[in-house]
Amino acid sequence: MFKGIIDTTLRDGQQSPLLFDSFKYSFSLEDKIKLTSGLLDLGVPNIEFFSPIVSEHERRDFVKLRKKIKAKNPNTKLLAHCRCNLKDIEEAVKVGFDGLNLYLNGTSQAHVHIYNQSLVTLKTEITSIIKTVREKYANLYLRFSIEDAFRTKEQDMYTILDTISGYINTIGIPDTVGVATPNAVRELISKLKLRYPHVDLECHFHNDRGLAMINTVTAVEAGISYVDASIWGLAERSGIASLTGVLFNLSEIDKALVKGYNLNLCYPLNVLMGSILKLQVPYNEPVSxxxxxxxxxxxxxxxxxxxxxxxxxxxxxxxxxxxxxxxxxxxxxxxxxxxxxxxxxxxxxxxxxxxxxxxxxxxxxxxxxxxxxxxxxxxxxxxxxxxxxxxxxxxxxxxxxxxx
Amino acid sequence: MFKGIIDTTLRDGQQSPLLFDSFKYSFSLEDKIKLTSGLLDLGVPNIEFFSPIVSEHERRDFVKLRKKIKAKNPNTKLLAHCRCNLKDIEEAVKVGFDGLNLYLNGTSQAHVHIYNQSLVTLKTEITSIIKTVREKYANLYLRFSIEDAFRTKEQDMYTILDTISGYINTIGIPDTVGVATPNAVRELISKLKLRYPHVDLECHFHNDRGLAMINTVTAVEAGISYVDASIWGLAERSGIASLTGVLFNLSEIDKALVKGYNLNLCYPLNVLMGSILKLQVPYNEPVSxxxxxxxxxxxxxxxxxxxxxxxxxxxxxxxxxxxxxxxxxxxxxxxxxxxxxxxxxxxxxxxxxxxxxxxxxxxxxxxxxxxxxxxxxxxxxxxxxxxxxxxxxxxxxxxxxxxx
Structure with missing residues (x-):
């Protein structure tokens, strides 16, 4: 059952080439205050940020933002996109995140070229880290993502997930490189729901083929709990599904899915982004x-x-x-x-x-x-x-x- | 079976709000020469233009373009997007179009507010026009589109198509207002293929919900003959499927679908549009x-x-x-x-x-x-x-x- 949107404008959104094309490079603290305020007004329940280890600036900005966000709506879940190692995790907990979006690239080429370790070694390490974190922080929200899930071998996915599924809240299946199609989305979600019935699922679809929106909508129809989106769909390369476009599409499927969102604030949020980037709202943005x-x-x-x-x-x-x-x-x-x-x-x-x-x-x-x-x-x-x-x-x- | 792309950059593309946002309003003759040359080099077999009655300028430009295009590739099919009335049709034939893309809005609200006539009267008129044109011009390519096909009552569609299907080459089912979903696309195409097995089908999906690309790809998988696309997906409102994005997606499905296209000219064509509009290739364009x-x-x-x-x-x-x-x-x-x-x-x-x-x-x-x-x-x-x-x-x- 659909539980809500996770906005990642301030994480993956800051990785959009459009920030470079507009000589912006990253959002200022003032931009971030405006954007998070807009997200809260719209009713977005979860916001993802960089891990604080990314830079001193991101850490400082988060601490200030957290205070403002919690004062406005203490229920908003603030999540750190965080590498699965104890040092990074402790840093994120220290600055007051409500949860961690941990991740590991699931493809064998990544195991060779990024981690230089075998899947079994990685599994053992990850399991030990996740258990330690869960014992220490019983209420911390934990998502674990198999990066590049749609190119990861099914069995490799299970190798990692089987041993950690009891300790995490959510399994993430990001389509990191934008290869997923609606059929693949339905198939993977139905398999994971069957194997891990008590764990929530979260998706994150990149737009390399222009299919991010349909994949996101299909995932909700297939019963996913959380979908990632960002303002204007800003994210690494050609982006992910646009936040307001997702809300628009979900409301077309079933009004109940968007209960709790102040939909009339969708367009103002897109205009806010335009005023920050000094660009018009894109001509192919649905809510425009x-x-x-x-x-x-x-x-x-x-x-x-x-x-x-x-x-x-x-x-x-x-x-x-x-x-x-x-x-x-x-x-x-x-x-x-x-x-x-x-x-x-x-x-x-x-x-x-x-x-x-x-x-x-x-x-x-x-x-x-x-x-x-x-x-x-x-x-x-x-x-x-x-x-x-x-x-x-x-x-x-x-x-x-x-x-x- | 898929027969090819119909590019509509110079018709629906010139209706894009982006041309107004970039103070361009419409393409100059020089722009049009560059763009059609790029389309021919890429291997696009069909190009749609405005009906010459739209303006004196469009008529003059077409006459000049036609000469250049035919000199470069005499097989390229040049189509006029033309209202279904004899006067407009004769004007289009006179300037040398190879075919006509005729259309009529199929919804009952349009019959009241645009045509002020009943469906039966409209059917009688259209049938008479199409028969006349077919008798006079045996080799003229004729498409007839039910505008807003995905909101048109199935029976209303048949009322018109049943009497004309024997005289036309292709039935168009444009999603004029962007309401179609992949399921609706599959369903409508399968019904029409069954009812009109000897007529080609053509689609044209608007991107209001961000689903133009998946609808276009789905139509090809469902066995459609022609799909409309434009450079950058430029078209009325938030546009249609992007030409190079469609080629990219089709090549992912089956290389045979894009045989005859010089795919390596996709990106240069997107860059050409950027140089004309003085804008970067959009961040959400697949081929970028x-x-x-x-x-x-x-x-x-x-x-x-x-x-x-x-x-x-x-x-x-x-x-x-x-x-x-x-x-x-x-x-x-x-x-x-x-x-x-x-x-x-x-x-x-x-x-x-x-x-x-x-x-x-x-x-x-x-x-x-x-x-x-x-x-x-x-x-x-x-x-x-x-x-x-x-x-x-x-x-x-x-x-x-x-x-x-």
């Missing part, structure tokens, strides 16, 4: 104004009559309260007529709108950054010396709010 | 250098030992011939050591690298746009007055080519 923006002339006509024709999803509930009908070379006379009448209050006939549209279409092909299409349209319309309709300010604001 | 970029310290160590540990897919074959290990606050000493020795030729010990790493991690948190992380690292390293290793230029170039 882009998904309420219409360009094609045939779409404009329909949207003006009945928005539902090209807006199947109720994005209002995710905080996208406006939509956009953009003026450009594809605009048909319907929108030009509507725009000049409803936004600019020209007393205009449909025939006049058709003539203006022809000129606008031609000239708008050569628009530079300096002239907005709206301005060009007004210039053309003004040549016609059309009278203006008189409207009260209050009525004008109401109409603009209704469309934009 | 982003998907070969590693930030996390633990990943760096593994990649230096054996790239396959964190690079499951052979992106070289798609033209991504380099990878990137980026220096930043998360960099471990392994990469610092490797970078200073292999790129900058310092004679450095591992212990020295560890000390330098500590300082670099601290200072790199505060990097501004003006200082690149590489420069900062050299500044720190130079304080140690390390000697340089002498290497022949040829050897240096070889090593750099191997890593970057």
């Amino acid at each position: 104004i882009t998904n309420r923006t219409h360009i094609a002339g045939v779409h404009h006509k329909a949207i003006l009559n009945s928005p539902k024709i090209y807006e199947a999803h109720q994005l209002q509930q995710f905080g996208v309260t406006k939509n956009q009908l953009l003026l450009g070379p594809l605009t048909g006379w319907n929108l030009i007529y509507y725009y000049l009448r409803e936004f600019e209050y020209y007393d205009i006939s449909q025939d006049q709108a058709k003539v203006i549209t022809r000129e606008f279409k031609q000239l708008s092909k050569k628009l530079s950054k300096k002239v907005r299409p709206e301005k060009l349209l007004i210039q053309i319309a003004d040549k016609f010396k059309l009278p203006k309709i008189h409207l009260d300010r209050e009525y004008i604001d109401y109409r603009i709010e209704n469309l934009t | 250098i982003t998907n070969r970029t590693h930030i996390a310290g633990v990943h760096h160590k593994a990649i230096l030992n054996s790239p396959k540990i964190y690079e499951a897919h052979q992106l070289q074959q798609f033209g991504v011939t380099k990878n990137q290990l980026l220096l930043g606050p998360l960099t471990g000493w392994n990469l610092i050591y490797y970078y200073l020795r292999e790129f900058e030729y310092y004679d450095i010990s591992q212990d020295q690298a560890k000390v330098i790493t500590r300082e670099f991690k601290q200072l790199s948190k505060k990097l501004s746009k003006k200082v690149r992380p590489e420069k900062l690292l050299i500044q720190i390293a130079d304080k140690f007055k390390l000697p340089k290793i002498h290497l022949d230029r040829e050897y240096i170039d070889y090593r750099i080519e191997n890593l970057t």
Whole structure:
């Protein structure tokens, strides 16, 4: 049964190449305060951070963040993404994490090239560490992940998990390199649920093939307890499933899955990330104004009559309260007529709108950054010396709010 | 059986809000020449354009493009996305299209709000038009699409298709508003294949929920003939499946599906779009250098030992011939050591690298746009007055080519 989302914006999200492309490199403490505050307001119950050993900065930031987060919502589970060694674990416990997301790469190539040890030796070491930690910290939340689970041999996975499953809360099956498909997801989850019925499962799907979202949704349908996500899907390489996209998809499957989340704060959270990175919310992010923006002339006509024709999803509930009908070379006379009448209050006939549209279409092909299409349209319309309709300010604001 | 991709970058792609966000509004003729040339080099067999009635510009551009495309590859099928009325159809035929992508919105709300006609009236009109066109142009390729197919009542779809299926080459089932799921895709395709066994099927999945890619791949697995895609997935709202992402996924399923495509030109095509829009290739595009970029310290160590540990897919074959290990606050000493020795030729010990790493991690948190992380690292390293290793230029170039 689905128990909730684990946000990893401040861990895997800080590993996104987009932070380098935007010359950001990592989030500042101020960014982190804003982002965690947004996550709490949205109702995200679990937040993952770096292990404090990653750097002095990350440690210091976490200590400050922890205080703020706990003051706002003491129930939020704060998890450290932590290598499975006693030194790192003690450091994480010391700074006040509620739980540890421990991990080990499960593939044999990793055993050779990262750990330089056999699976059996690794298993013995891990089991001893996990037992020690569990005895010392009875209430510490412990997840153990088989990194690259979808390329790990099933038997190798069991070799490690069989001896530790009694001491951990959750088994993680991250698709570290993005090779999973929905069928593989269903198969692995059903096998693990059968073998470890009393342990929760958690997934983390990378987007290398563009399948992170469907794999995440499939995992929930297959009965996983926790799914990882991040704002904008930011994570190493091409990222993971986007947090707000996951909430949107889960709500389409069953509203009960997203009970407890303040969905109307989804879009503001995406906009917050945009303001931090100084970028627009990505055009392929499901919860975005882009998904309420219409360009094609045939779409404009329909949207003006009945928005539902090209807006199947109720994005209002995710905080996208406006939509956009953009003026450009594809605009048909319907929108030009509507725009000049409803936004600019020209007393205009449909025939006049058709003539203006022809000129606008031609000239708008050569628009530079300096002239907005709206301005060009007004210039053309003004040549016609059309009278203006008189409207009260209050009525004008109401109409603009209704469309934009 | 899968017959090929239909690229719609110059039709639905020009309806992407990203063209407005980048102050581009539409592609120039020069852009279009570059893009179609890239599509032909890649081996894309079908290209969709606007109906010439959209604007004088689009018509003129098409006439020029057609000449260039046919000179390069006379077999490329050029298709007009065309309303189903005789006037528009004649205009498209006149400018030399090889085929028409006709469409009608199938939902009852559209019949009321767009066409203001009953389904039966619409059916009679469409059937008459299609028969007329087929009689007049025996060899013209004709697709007829039920727009918003996944919200259209099954019986309404049959009402239209039953009377025209004998006159058309292909039935289109676009998911115009992005509501489809893989199960719905499998179900609809299997029903239509059974009912219209001699007609090809074509799909076009919008990405409103982030499921465009899996729906497209699922359609191919379910035996569809044609799938729509565009460069970067650009299209109305949050777009459709990305062309190169589709090729990547299909090649993972079965190499035979992508026979005839010059896959190594995938990445250059994505870069071409970036140069036109003056934007980086999106971080969530499957065929991108982003998907070969590693930030996390633990990943760096593994990649230096054996790239396959964190690079499951052979992106070289798609033209991504380099990878990137980026220096930043998360960099471990392994990469610092490797970078200073292999790129900058310092004679450095591992212990020295560890000390330098500590300082670099601290200072790199505060990097501004003006200082690149590489420069900062050299500044720190130079304080140690390390000697340089002498290497022949040829050897240096070889090593750099191997890593970057």
